[in-house]
Amino acid sequence: MPVLYDFLIAIVAFLAFELVSSNCGVSTTWESKTIFESNQDILVCSHIKNKYSHSSCEKELQPPAVSMTTSLALVPFDESRVLPHEKTVREFKLAGHLFTIKQDWNTLGVAAVVWDSAVVLAEFLVKNEALVKGKNVLELGAGTGLTGMVAATLGANVTVTEREEAISHLRATIDLNSADKSWEISAAKLDWTHPEDHSNFPTPDVIIGADVIYIEETFQDLLRTILSLAKSNRTQILLSCKIRYDRDLHFLSLLQNHFQINEVFYDTHRDIKIFSVVRSS
Numbered sequence: 093m094p095v096l097y098d099f100l101i102a103i104v105a106f107l108a109f110e111l112v113s114s115n116c117g118v119s120t121t122w123e124s125k126t127i128f129e130s131n132q133d134i135l136v137c138s139h140i141k142n143k144y145s146h147s148s149c150e151k152e153l154q155p156p157a158v159s160m161t162t163s164l165a166l167v168p169f170d171e172s173r174v175l176p177h178e179k180t181v182r183e184f185k186l187a188g189h190l191f192t193i194k195q196d197w198n199t200l201g202v203a204a205v206v207w208d209s210a211v212v213l214a215e216f217l218v219k220n221e222a223l224v225k226g227k228n229v230l231e232l233g234a235g236t237g238l239t240g241m242v243a244a245t246l247g248a249n250v251t252v253t254e255r256e257e258a259i260s261h262l263r264a265t266i267d268l269n270s271a272d273k274s275w276e277i278s279a280a281k282l283d284w285t286h287p288e289d290h291s292n293f294p295t296p297d298v299i300i301g302a303d304v305i306y307i308e309e310t311f312q313d314l315l316r317t318i319l320s321l322a323k324s325n326r327t328q329i330l331l332s333c334k335i336r337y338d339r340d341l342h343f344l345s346l347l348q349n350h351f352q353i354n355e356v357f358y359d360t361h362r363d364i365k366i367f368s369v370v371r372s373s
């Protein structure tokens with residue numbers, strides 16, 4: 093019974109704090125777990141204070157006041173335990189620039205977080221800047237646009253593209269990182285399932301795509317998009333992928349019907365490959 097009583101107190105405190113924090117526009121994340129200590133069950137709540145959306149809240153949020161005479165314990169939040177996609181802000185130092193990316197996994201999902209493939213492709217471009225310098229580069233499924241922004245800082249004229257739903261987050265990320273910008277980049281809607289979008293873009297010198305091979309239902313549309321943008325072997329395509337499932341290999345085999353594919357880099361640590369893809373006919 094005492095354990096049940098403590099648990100109920102914890103739930104009430106949790107709900108009260110959630111109410112306060114939501115009024116302040118600050119998102120909080122809690123975790124609760126039962127640990128066994130000194131023959132007592134203790135409910136542990138970790139508190140994440142969201143530094144970045146804090147501006148809308150005047151007062152510092154405090155963890156809920158819970159009497160420690162109960163067996164409820166509050167522990168400081170351990171940032172290192174948060175998965176990369178759950179972080180609200182991440183920073184990347186690439187090509188001599190610090191990129192700040194606000195992530196929003198809960199609202200926009202895959203389009204609003206930085207995937208390792210984006211980082212690996214960006215690092216690859218930094219080491220091989222001649223691939224993009226002075227070129228017209230189009231990024232497909234750009235997500236937060238990290239790779240495209242890096243290409244832009246290397247001297248490419250970049251258009252990052254996304255689905256309608258993800259465009260405003262993409263633009264906001266570009267604005268956040270280009271206050272004193274000396275590089276060219278624009279964001280535009282290009283939905284692979286909308287063939288009418290394809291004709292809005294001149295043939296690029298280079299197409300880049302990080303982690304765009306991931307949903308089988310999109311493969312035919314993605315292939316059609318690439319075919320329509322890369323009309324000749326003058327367009328080079330660079331795709332970075334984590335091959336998670338056999339079906340991902342299936343997309344490469346579809347590409348192979350029209351393109352020559354060469355693996356040009358493999359990041360063994362992150363298990364990500366970069367393929368150079370050029371039209372064969």
Ligand SMILES: C[S@@+](CC[C@H](N)C(=O)[O-])C[C@H]1O[C@@H](n2cnc3c(N)ncnc32)[C@H](O)[C@@H]1O
Pocket residue numbers: 202203204205206207208209210211232233234235236237253254255258282283284285301302303304306310313
């Ligand atoms: C796994 S995320 C990769 C995002 C980013 N390139 C990165 O690596 O961080 C896949 C991206 O493909 C985009 N995508 C999915 N279906 C799409 C479609 N039909 N048209 C355009 N983009 C699409 C998603 O919005 C998402 O941003």
